[in-house]
Amino acid sequence: MKSHSNEGFDMTSEVRHVVFAVAPDLVLLDAAGPLEAFWRAELTARATGLGGPGKAGEPAAYRTTVASIDGGALDTYPGLPILTERLDALDDVPIDTLIVPGIPADEGLVMQPELVDWIVRRAPQIRRVCSVCTGAFYLAAAGVLDGRRATTHWRSAGLLARRYPAVRVEADPIFIRDMRDGRAVWTSAGVTAGIDLALALIEEDLGHDVAMQAARRLVVFMKRPGGQSQFSAALNAQASAGGAFDALHSWMAANLQDDLSVERLAEEASMSPRTFARRYVDEVGRTPAKTVAALRLEAASRALAQSARPLKRIALECGFGSEQNLRRAFVRRFGVLPLDYRERFASPRAG
Numbered sequence: 001m002k003s004h005s006n007e008g009f010d011m012t013s014e015v016r017h018v019v020f021a022v023a024p025d026l027v028l029l030d031a032a033g034p035l036e037a038f039w040r041a042e043l044t045a046r047a048t049g050l051g052g053p054g055k056a057g058e059p060a061a062y063r064t065t066v067a068s069i070d071g072g073a074l075d076t077y078p079g080l081p082i083l084t085e086r087l088d089a090l091d092d093v094p095i096d097t098l099i100v101p102g103i104p105a106d107e108g109l110v111m112q113p114e115l116v117d118w119i120v121r122r123a124p125q126i127r128r129v130c131s132v133c134t135g136a137f138y139l140a141a142a143g144v145l146d147g148r149r150a151t152t153h154w155r156s157a158g159l160l161a162r163r164y165p166a167v168r169v170e171a172d173p174i175f176i177r178d179m180r181d182g183r184a185v186w187t188s189a190g191v192t193a194g195i196d197l198a199l200a201l202i203e204e205d206l207g208h209d210v211a212m213q214a215a216r217r218l219v220v221f222m223k224r225p226g227g228q229s230q231f232s233a234a235l236n237a238q239a240s241a242g243g244a245f246d247a248l249h250s251w252m253a254a255n256l257q258d259d260l261s262v263e264r265l266a267e268e269a270s271m272s273p274r275t276f277a278r279r280y281v282d283e284v285g286r287t288p289a290k291t292v293a294a295l296r297l298e299a300a301s302r303a304l305a306q307s308a309r310p311l312k313r314i315a316l317e318c319g320f321g322s323e324q325n326l327r328r329a330f331v332r333r334f335g336v337l338p339l340d341y342r343e344r345f346a347s348p349r350a351g
Contacts, residue, residue, distance in 0.1 A: 019065045256319040
């Protein structure tokens with residue numbers, strides 16, 4: 001696929017046209033969640049004027065279209081049909097943001113070639129191209145993801161990597177914004193992660209306040225950083241170990257403020273440090289230190305969202321030792337400071 005430029009993009013229009021290009025057997029929530037987020041942002045923009053003045057009777061921020069190759073009624077997964085416009089009716093219509101939602105994916109996945117061809121043809125003219133969940137397969141088939149970092153539902157990440165080796169697939173993040181050739185391509189993990197993606201797009205367009213208000217109307221956290229993991233650190237560690245280190249992981253989670261060096265963990269597991277380190281990597285797939293770091297970061301994230309406890313106390317309770325270490329860990333993993341994370345995720349009942 002040819003490299004993209006900003007030539008032909010409508011960068012100044014007050015009304016941003018967001019098109020959902022959907023395939024047969026669309027996973028309904030992959031489209032419905034982001035659609036709701038854009039609609040909530042539209043209500044906020046109308047009420048506050050933050051999205052632009054607009055004209056009487058017209059949207060101030062977003063116009064959304066759901067379209068398919070054939071148009072008309074489209075069956076979805078798990079079964080509720082939706083009405084769509086024909087994609088070829090949009091051939092001469094400016095599109096600001098293209099979003100391709102997911103479909104059920106397995107080794108026998110067969111995609112709609114006409115939709116792939118349409119993406120190949122239109123993507124270079126569109127400012128932002130995005131996918132939700134397994135919609136990444138369509139972007140990959142169209143060459144949009146070649147050489148880029150991308151994510152999808154964790155269960156489909158291996159299949160995406162095998163089918164499209166030119167794509168740098170990452171199974172962990174909630175969403176990824178990959179910037180290249182002057183344009184960002186966004187991909188997100190499964191189902192509800194599409195809402196996180198949409199909120200990130202809204203924040204980029206209209207600012208944090210509008211995105212925050214949209215998130216509150218949706219009763220979701222605003223917003224999980226793209227680098228946040230699709231997995232719970234504790235559950236992922238236990239699943240990887242197949243139960244071999246379940247008791248140790250439970251002990252680790254309950255003693256995060258203590259010394260969790262390899263030597264101390266080996267003592268708890270009744271092994272020599274060398275044997276423990278080798279067996280742990282073989283069975284869990286990562287080092288003990290990485291599991292400790294993930295558990296501490298997850299515990300700190302939960303404490304920030306669910307309480308008003310000061311950073312110093314959270315840092316000590318979760319084993320970081322100091323506020324500075326806690327800040328470094330958050331910036332490195334999430335790209336935000338702990339207090340920014342709290343602002344985005346804090347529960348109304350936090351105290």
